[in-house]
Amino acid sequence: MVRKDSLAQLLDEGRRKIQVTDEELDEAKRRRRLLAASARRAFPGSTTYFNGSVAHGDANTPLTDVDLGVVLSNKDAEPYGPAKKSALPLMEIVRDVIHEDLDTEFPKLTIEVVGRRRAVLVRFGDPVTQGQDDFTADVMTALPHPSGRGLYIPNTKIADQWDRADPITHTQMVLKAITDTKVVFARTVRLLKHWNCTHSKPMCSWNIKALCLGCLDEPMPLINALQIFFTYAADEIDNGPTPDPAHVADPIPLNMTRREVHKRLCTARDYIDLAIEHETAGRPLSAQHALHQVLPELVPDADATQEEAARLASTVRTGGTAATGLGLTVGLVTPTRAWGN
Template sequence: MYQYTSATDGIELASSSSKQTLLQVLQEARERIQVNDDELDEARRRRDLLAGTLKAEFGADSRTYVNGSIAHGDALTPLTDIDLGIVIPNPDGVYGPLGKGPAELQNRAAAAIRAAHKSEFPNLRVYVNGRKRSVYVSFGDPVDPDVTDFSADVIVALDDGTGAGLWIPHYDTWDRSAPETHTTLVRAAAKSSGYNYSRTVRLLKHWSRRHSKPLCSWNVKALGLDSLADSMNQLEGMLAWFDHAIDDLTWRDTPDPANVAGAIGVPGDRSELVDKLRKAQDKLVEAITHEKDGYNVLAVEALSSFFNDKDMLPPPEAKEVTAQQLKRTADMRAARPSRLSVGDRPQTRSRTPTRSWAP
């Protein structure tokens, strides 16, 4: 396990007159990807509109819950969707694994949403058929100008009268899950860590997004619940997360933190996933090692390469990277002991005089 120790004097960034540590560089990068207030306010407004419509449709005894990145406090910009659930009263057991499937309730939710919000959102589209779990709501109107749409995943759910958690749709039947508990666990981790958990998760989600999403967002967060301690900064947190993720995913899927649903599966080949995680961690360690050794430009260049997003974390200029690579090579040569030295005295070899010709 690699332990991060910040350079005491910081590093002077290329094209910057101020001195910054990698942590400061990372903070600026994180601020570029976190959701802005205008996006967040509009997303919450739309979520509240849907919640009100669903409560009106399913009655006062129903309850809504929030889930996903906005509820968890780790949303990225551009913001493209929201997650919302409605827990529907089912006192007679009409619905559920021993009763009706979710389609009837999903169609009621979809019809109510269309009727209530089509006037404000003329391009509104609501889908039920073919969906695995959610009623899909496409507003046809983004909250961020850099994307083309904004959507909502609406889950119709039932209380599980036999144990913890909820019954949620799985095509035409039901699965057990615990989205309310998940949100409680994530919020508790965020608060107890001074929100280091949320900040580190946001960075890891962005790394995943820039590397073909080897893990879903919920898997990133679930692994973080077991690895992100309250005393960690974001560099320490990412290193600890990679350590834990590599160790855990090598041999198993991530268990449900609420111990209700099944394990969180991984896409693709497990060995390829773990190899990708190891390579990413190596690049992060490279950045930290360069900072510790005083090679400021190489540290930022490696961190930029780790995220693979020039808008989030621009790399230094190529000529400055080359100059510091040459300096590092020269420093390494200067520090290398001479092969002809023994102790502090040069090694000498006795030689027998020879002539270049024979008689």
């Protein structure tokens, strides 16, 4: 007998496949704490913050990296900033202290400073997820912004050497969204990050999360969260660049053209709409087939041939044509996935 799962069941099973394990998280957080302690030791009087997927509660497996920053005291930060000194000396200081503190436990540890745009790159030489090559960390050396809103973070690729951003507020916003949606926000982001990575050229993952902040603010089924996201995101990208949710930094880059991103979002939106339409009409296999086009590695494909034949026959019997109403599915029920490649 053919198994017929609801969209809710399919998405719940799919998101569990990519959910990071407790063991991965525990070890990643332990290493992050070690780095934070080193950063504070490097700059007495400083504070540290955590950001990225582990801090935001939306990490997928395999877990390959963590992100954190150290914010200098106002006194120590005074010589640095736009029109002053670059972050390079700070990056070298934190590099040296991390080596002093962690080389014994991690003998293969290496740290990159030269050529790094924003943060010191720590390579542990020891993966957190079994089977992965390594585990890394970005350690950012940041300055308090004179306005009191946000930080100056390094950008070695521009003349000023520093950008304005507010990663601390970003994390607070994400954690609030997770609470407000009763974890639906984090689960949706995990699915969207996986969807994004099925493309040969992914869009900026922070852009996806920022768009989620604009449309997911209450509990709902995951399939509805995906529908709301793709509809909202397609409209927003069509209108222009995604603004910084904290209203501090410049608009968020896409890593590809807006036209390409808009097309990709619209394709996924149409398949999600179709999946919901099929399920509402009592065609679970057709619904699964449509959802598979968006999340091919998480949702198994289903043979919807019999359901589609019955739908077409019913349409003809009621006086319609195969191309009317839900006949749109004829064009969409194909092996072409929502990848936009």
